[in-house]
Amino acid sequence: MPRDATATRNRIVKTASRLFYGKGIRAVSMDAVAERTGVTKKTLYYHFRSKDDLVTAYLASRDQPNIDLFAKWYAQAEGPLPERIRAIFENIAAGAANRRWKGCGFLRTAAELVETPGHPAVRQAxxxxxxxxxxxxxxxxxxxxxxARQLARHVLLLLDGAFSTMLVHHDTAYVLSAGDAAAALLRQPL
Known part of the structure; x- marks a missing residue:
């Protein structure tokens, strides 16, 4: 793909990411993505055959950056493993205090596509x-x-539970409580 085409594709994904995360995938049309990006619908469909492809690209673009962010929070934390894992939850709580925070885009997208479990975006999530x-x-x-594998699964369940509960209650105490539970679990493994 020529450099200009790659730059245009990246711009479309970046714009779609902001719109999908902010409003939800069902609420955002391809027309809105094209308009906000400043491209024609023909250009949009040149890069993405369908909205499904664009939604999948949105999630794919968030995959490694999200893991990198968790790794950064973990690396910056001090103390033993339980405290470093708790720091991830504390950083999520700090982010969730921002009024623009809308939860986990992967979980929200999967929830919007609950009736299509084989959807490529659900597979990406x-x-x-x-x-x-x-x-x-x-x-x-x-x-x-x-x-490690079993404990990781438990911590992931606490993370996703905290994300879901935050969407309902808008109270960061739930994320902090989940972080306490994760730390306790890692101090006294199974």
């Missing part, structure tokens, strides 16, 4: 969650090699 779980298992394995 699943892939992201599996990659996040694998990263958690990696960091947990340093202290708990035999239980």
């Amino acid at each position: 699943s892939l992201h969650k599996k990659r996040l779980e694998a990263w958690l298992a990696e960091v947990i394995a340093v202290e708990h090699p035999d239980q």
Whole structure:
């Protein structure tokens, strides 16, 4: 793909990401994405055959940056493993205090597509969650090699539960409580 075409595609994904995250995928039309990006619908459909492709690209563009952010928070935290994992939850709580925070885009997209479980964007959301779980298992394995996969799954469930509960209550105390539970779990493994 020529450099100009790649730049245009990236601009479309960046614009779609802001719109989809802010309003939800069902509420945002391809017309709105084209208009906000400043491209024609023909250009939009040159880069993405369908809205489904664009929604999938939106989630794919968020995959590694999200994992990198979790890894950054983990690396910047001080203390043993439980405190470093708790720091991830504390950083989520700090972000959730911002009025523009809308939760986990992967979970929200999967919820909007609940009636189409084979949708490529749902598969992309699943892939992201599996990659996040694998990263958690990696960091947990340093202290708990035999239980890393199971503990990572428990921490992921606490993360996703915290994201979901925050959407309902808009109270960061739930994320902090989930962080406390994750830290306790890692101090006293199964």
